[in-house]
Amino acid sequence: PNFPNPFNASTQIAYRLATSGLVRLEIYNVLGQPVHTLVNQFQPAGFYQIPWDARDQRGAPLAAGVYITRLRHPDGVQTRRLLYLK
Numbered sequence: 001p002n003f004p005n006p007f008n009a010s011t012q013i014a015y016r017l018a019t020s021g022l023v024r025l026e027i028y029n030v031l032g033q034p035v036h037t038l039v040n041q042f043q044p045a046g047f048y049q050i051p052w053d054a055r056d057q058r059g060a061p062l063a064a065g066v067y068i069t070r071l072r073h074p075d076g077v078q079t080r081r082l083l084y085l086k
Helices: none
Strands: 011-017 020-028 036-044 046-052 067-075 076-084
Touching: 011 020, 011 067, 036 046
Parallel strands: none
Antiparallel strands: 011 046, 020 036, 020 067, 067 076
């Protein structure tokens, strides 16, 4: 999950990996379009907190609204909703 949610300036996306492996954490808009890849690397098992400042891959600020995180890891895929308020 992320905290805080809703958020206005930034949020922390937290997850725990039971198994080491390739991890990809992406942010999508409500249309399903990718807006930012936060993690795309091998990570050992453990707990992680990844900050996100509501900016796209180029660093441009995003509009307020609902965004979706997709976490792909060795044990599966998890999706969550984020609410960004300006």
